[in-house]
Amino acid sequence: MLAKELSGEISIEVDRKPYLLRPERPPEGEPRNMNEGETETELNSAMQERAKGVGLVMRRPQWSPNTVRAHEATAYATEKGKDSQFHHLAAGAFWGSGADVNNLDVLKSIAESADLDWSDLGPRIESAEYRDTVMGEYEAAKEKGVTGTPTYLIGGELHRGDVSIDELREAIRSASA
DSSP states (O other), rough: HHHTTTTTTOOHHHHHHHOOOOOSOOOTTTOOOOOTTSSSSSOOOHHHHHHTTTTTTOOOOSEEOOHHHHHHHHHHHHTTTOOOHHHHHHHHHHHHHOOTTHHHHHHHHHHHHTTTHHHHHHHHHHHHTTHHHHHHHHHEEEEEEEOOSEEEEEETTEEEESSSSSHHHHHEEEEEE
16 A cells, blocks of 8 residues: 555555464453454554555454464465565455455465465475474564564654554655755
């Protein structure tokens, strides 16, 4: 979305890296804690407004899945040049309907919608082929000072949390100057 928003101004490249919010989260996930300003079904108004401003639908999920498999699928999608497509579909499934992105059937549906070959990807996820990559990226992010998501590294500076599009735009402009 940001690249589209900045179209014609600055060309950017997004390099997503996995960050496990809670690596100790059980494989089956757990109930999602309610954050300040949330209701049982809605995110806080600031997040809702930002999502609406960039054309996203975000609802408050009731469940927090373990995201290791989703990150592994993202690593595969990156190899195939379909990271952005997979990421947006997975995020939409989670934030739009609370889909369990650790569930293999859910991941299969997302992967196939992103034109990824599940007959190739599925066995790789089941064998944890990308697990070391995901965990290595997580450790590298922690070493750089990342403590949560979202976090953006722009021009060597970390921008943490629910950062507005305008703040990101300004950071990109400053970094490209």
